[in-house]
Amino acid sequence: xxxxxxxVVLGLDPDPMALWPEALAEGPASPGGSDVAERTxxxxxxxxxxxxxxAGGACVAVKLQLACFExxxxxxxxxxxxxxxxxxxxxxxxxxxxxxGDVPVTAxxxxxxxxxxxPGPFGPxxxxxxxxxxxxxxxxxxxLEPFVARAVGEGAGCFxxxxxxxxxxxxxxxxxxGGSPLHxxxxxxxxxxxxxxxxxxxxxxxxxxxxxxxxxxxxxxxxLAPRAIxxxxxxxxxxxxxxxxGPAFAPHPAGxxxxxxxxxxxxxxxxxxxxxxxxxxxxxxLREAAWALSRAAG
Amino acid sequence: xxxxxxxVVLGLDPDPMALWPEALAEGPASPGGSDVAERTxxxxxxxxxxxxxxAGGACVAVKLQLACFExxxxxxxxxxxxxxxxxxxxxxxxxxxxxxGDVPVTAxxxxxxxxxxxPGPFGPxxxxxxxxxxxxxxxxxxxLEPFVARAVGEGAGCFxxxxxxxxxxxxxxxxxxGGSPLHxxxxxxxxxxxxxxxxxxxxxxxxxxxxxxxxxxxxxxxxLAPRAIxxxxxxxxxxxxxxxxGPAFAPHPAGxxxxxxxxxxxxxxxxxxxxxxxxxxxxxxLREAAWALSRAAG
Numbered sequence: 001x002x003x004x005x006x007x008v009v010l011g012l013d014p015d016p017m018a019l020w021p022e023a024l025a026e027g028p029a030s031p032g033g034s035d036v037a038e039r040t041x042x043x044x045x046x047x048x049x050x051x052x053x054x055a056g057g058a059c060v061a062v063k064l065q066l067a068c069f070e071x072x073x074x075x076x077x078x079x080x081x082x083x084x085x086x087x088x089x090x091x092x093x094x095x096x097x098x099x100x101g102d103v104p105v106t107a108x109x110x111x112x113x114x115x116x117x118x119p120g121p122f123g124p125x126x127x128x129x130x131x132x133x134x135x136x137x138x139x140x141x142x143x144l145e146p147f148v149a150r151a152v153g154e155g156a157g158c159f160x161x162x163x164x165x166x167x168x169x170x171x172x173x174x175x176x177x178g179g180s181p182l183h184x185x186x187x188x189x190x191x192x193x194x195x196x197x198x199x200x201x202x203x204x205x206x207x208x209x210x211x212x213x214x215x216x217x218x219x220x221x222x223x224l225a226p227r228a229i230x231x232x233x234x235x236x237x238x239x240x241x242x243x244x245x246g247p248a249f250a251p252h253p254a255g256x257x258x259x260x261x262x263x264x265x266x267x268x269x270x271x272x273x274x275x276x277x278x279x280x281x282x283x284x285x286l287r288e289a290a291w292a293l294s295r296a297a298g
Numbered sequence: 299x300x301x302x303x304x305x306v307v308l309g310l311d312p313d314p315m316a317l318w319p320e321a322l323a324e325g326p327a328s329p330g331g332s333d334v335a336e337r338t339x340x341x342x343x344x345x346x347x348x349x350x351x352x353a354g355g356a357c358v359a360v361k362l363q364l365a366c367f368e369x370x371x372x373x374x375x376x377x378x379x380x381x382x383x384x385x386x387x388x389x390x391x392x393x394x395x396x397x398x399g400d401v402p403v404t405a406x407x408x409x410x411x412x413x414x415x416x417p418g419p420f421g422p423x424x425x426x427x428x429x430x431x432x433x434x435x436x437x438x439x440x441x442l443e444p445f446v447a448r449a450v451g452e453g454a455g456c457f458x459x460x461x462x463x464x465x466x467x468x469x470x471x472x473x474x475x476g477g478s479p480l481h482x483x484x485x486x487x488x489x490x491x492x493x494x495x496x497x498x499x500x501x502x503x504x505x506x507x508x509x510x511x512x513x514x515x516x517x518x519x520x521x522l523a524p525r526a527i528x529x530x531x532x533x534x535x536x537x538x539x540x541x542x543x544g545p546a547f548a549p550h551p552a553g554x555x556x557x558x559x560x561x562x563x564x565x566x567x568x569x570x571x572x573x574x575x576x577x578x579x580x581x582x583x584l585r586e587a588a589w590a591l592s593r594a595a596g
Binding site: 013016017019024036037039040043065067068070071072073074075076077078079081099100101102103104105106107109110112113118119120121122123124125126127128136137138139140141142143161164165166167168169170171172173175176177178182185186189 | 315317334335337341363365371373374376377398402403404410416418426464466469470471474480
């Protein structure tokens, strides 16, 4: 992150109806040559590779929205694995954004699939090979532990939902639990889950998801989870402003990651020009703004 | 459900290291013929089909644990779709147990993939075609709405986590929010989300996941969500006892669904004999116990 001088995470949540033109141009020539799911998944992969090629240089990581691949079935998951490998080969970290959360035996299965591999009768089945995952903590600490254990073993990370960026998040995440909002309780839980997983740099393998749409909460969350990396979605299309995210970077320039999806990949819709050029410019502007902020805060 | 006289849901969470013998016998003869993920996914599908064949007659639905297919990558998702189709062809409802929960735009993508289809440049990409999904409500009502809308449109259902069956669930789900436990607040949220989605039988498309490991909570949850179908995992291996689940069935014999996974599929480990015979016997015993209970409670 420091050598790239970037805290920007390129969010990829491909909508098959809004792909870059090259994704459609490079599809198989014959419509009958493969089925609709395969053709669509291949076009989505071309789109994602083009976006990484254009904007990846200004970013430290890509965040892949699993729903957008999962909805394309088996071919979607195969292309997801290809995009992960493509991003990693370009020096980018990969975050599998699936917000998974389940009972321990199932959490172990998810962790095998996203961060590790799965033992089987024909040998281990390789997983997605992501560097990090996003997790939903509603089931409690025992649902996070298999991921934390796997992340420590693989040198990977987890980001746990603490305060999400959607309008409806307030309903439960801001509800008062024992005198303080639920999101504060979740931040404490993240801090505790990460205590045994803190690296030499002072940052933990267990991070926080905190929406950039609620920047006023960041200072308090930072107090409660001083070693967590904050993954902050919601900049741009959802209304979050990078200039307000300073508190996340307070302990360390690497303490915050700013995720932008549509505001990079769809930048050409506002700026005009080719999608690649617009995405590169948007990502670089965000990189500069976040970097300047983190130098000031750190 | 009534014509099958069953409230039993066959849980399929296949562990590649614990498949029925026929799953390995029917695999491709040559180890080099396909890659490890494909061979493993095919074996998992044979196992699931055999379990459905053996125990499905005593069940009303199958619950597919998405993690166990997802961890096998693209081939795993392709086989998941095949198992869903197989179960539906045998008259069983299918529940995609993924506990998904995300911001509205992403929730829509998950709903397309699990319950509907996805528009794309080459035509709509068919989704999994499940009859129901499980959802995590931490992100609030706006994260559930795309699923509820899709479920109503497709004649499908949603089951929302209210009180899960794992030991760590108490930490957050039993925490006091405004004087009552969080799980009660979640039950109210389910009731409200389902008010516009109640069918002629008086049951809503939006149901509750309530672990059979905490039967003492069921009567209160039933008060708070009178029209919800209760999906109750945790019978058997996790320690839940079907005899204690009566309050869930109070409004209607179809008001409760009892999920059993390992206690059916792995029944031969305790009972001896062939897995298929043991699974059929275990499923039928559970069917009889639940049916008797629902007649007494209803």
